[in-house]
Amino acid sequence: MTAPSPDPLDTVFAALADPTRRAILTMLLEDDMAVTDVAEPFSMSLAAISKHLAVLADARLITQEKRGRVKWCKLEPDALRAASVWMQGFGQFDPVDLDAFERFLETELDGPTGAFSDTENAAEFDANSAS
Amino acid sequence: MTAPSPDPLDTVFAALADPTRRAILTMLLEDDMAVTDVAEPFSMSLAAISKHLAVLADARLITQEKRGRVKWCKLEPDALRAASVWMQGFGQFDPVDLDAFERFLETELDGPTGAFSDTENAAEFDANSAS
DNA sequence: GGCATATTCAACCGAATGGTTGACGATCCC
DNA sequence: GGGATCGTCAACCATTCGGTTGAATATGCC
Numbered sequence: 001m002t003a004p005s006p007d008p009l010d011t012v013f014a015a016l017a018d019p020t021r022r023a024i025l026t027m028l029l030e031d032d033m034a035v036t037d038v039a040e041p042f043s044m045s046l047a048a049i050s051k052h053l054a055v056l057a058d059a060r061l062i063t064q065e066k067r068g069r070v071k072w073c074k075l076e077p078d079a080l081r082a083a084s085v086w087m088q089g090f091g092q093f094d095p096v097d098l099d100a101f102e103r104f105l106e107t108e109l110d111g112p113t114g115a116f117s118d119t120e121n122a123a124e125f126d127a128n129s130a131s
Numbered sequence: 132m133t134a135p136s137p138d139p140l141d142t143v144f145a146a147l148a149d150p151t152r153r154a155i156l157t158m159l160l161e162d163d164m165a166v167t168d169v170a171e172p173f174s175m176s177l178a179a180i181s182k183h184l185a186v187l188a189d190a191r192l193i194t195q196e197k198r199g200r201v202k203w204c205k206l207e208p209d210a211l212r213a214a215s216v217w218m219q220g221f222g223q224f225d226p227v228d229l230d231a232f233e234r235f236l237e238t239e240l241d242g243p244t245g246a247f248s249d250t251e252n253a254a255e256f257d258a259n260s261a262s
Numbered sequence: 263g264g265c266a267t268a269t270t271c272a273a274c275c276g277a278a279t280g281g282t283t284g285a286c287g288a289t290c291c292c
Numbered sequence: 293g294g295g296a297t298c299g300t301c302a303a304c305c306a307t308t309c310g311g312t313t314g315a316a317t318a319t320g321c322c
Contacts (some may be wrong), residue, residue, distance in 0.1 A: 014144075016140075017141055036298065045281075049280085051300095052280090068288095069289040070300075084215065089160075090156065166269060167267085177270095178270075185270095197269090199268095201268060203268090
């Protein structure tokens with residue numbers, strides 16, 4: 001924590017660059033989750049997921065609150081605002097295609113408890129399986 | 132190049148995670164530039180900038196076209212669209228705050244030839260100088 | 263041809279990343 | 293108290309990243 005203070009965009013974009021972390025964010029979009037539950041769909045150790053969550057928390061993309069012995073992870077979409085503004089400036093796209101995102105989500109998420117469909121996106125949850 | 136085919140979002144976000152590369156994109160927003168001219172404001176070797184440009188090209192954030200002995204770099208904002216859509220889905224921010232971006236740019240860019248103001252953002256062009 | 267310019271290549275280096283395993287500290291519950 | 297569960301810590305490992313330097317490859321110009 002002695003780091004000077006790198007541009008917040010650095011840490012936000014770096015956090016988003018990992019498919020596991022993006023998948024975690026997508027899961028948290030549905031609901032707050034405990035660390036163990038976040039880890040469940042991934043074929044990777046709990047410690048690894050814990051590290052990913054630390055990266056997301058460092059980028060302020062999530063917050064973590066310990067209640068009892070379970071630590072709850074909550075999406076913090078505000079952290080994306082600066083990054084989003086930065087990106088939007090380049091494209092001058094059509095204003096926010098939220099419909100496209102909802103369509104994307106429908107293929108990404110299946111049930112409310114983290115049971116994912118085995119579409120093309122399922123690969124994101126077992127990145128090592130990619131040949 | 133034997134890599135399977137990672138999610139394009141991986142490479143786009145990873146490319147955006149570096150302040151030097153974001154600065155390059157900002158410069159290219161003004162105009163196409165040759166590699167040497169891109170490198171000029173940075174306190175880093177030409178080879179390093181060449182690598183950064185390769186990363187940006189790999190993420191399809193820029194294209195490079197060789198005319199004569201000089202290679203021109205051109206911004207390709209389309210590559211940001213998918214990433215932007217992905218991000219927007221989390222925030223449900225107010226639709227595209229382009230004004231905020233233009234204000235940001237005014238502090239970022241000074242002249243049309245790569246002369247940057249020495250505001251807070253100038254640090255991005257000599258990242259090593261950050262204590 | 264011969265020299266200067268533009269850009270990349272190759273080898274190397276230190277630091278950061280993403281993962282593992284095993285031990286550890288908290289907390290819940292009987 | 294004591295066992296099970298939750299989560300992190302510490303050490304380790306292989307790979308990637310961001311940078312350097314020096315040589316090599318085009319290309320333009322006289």
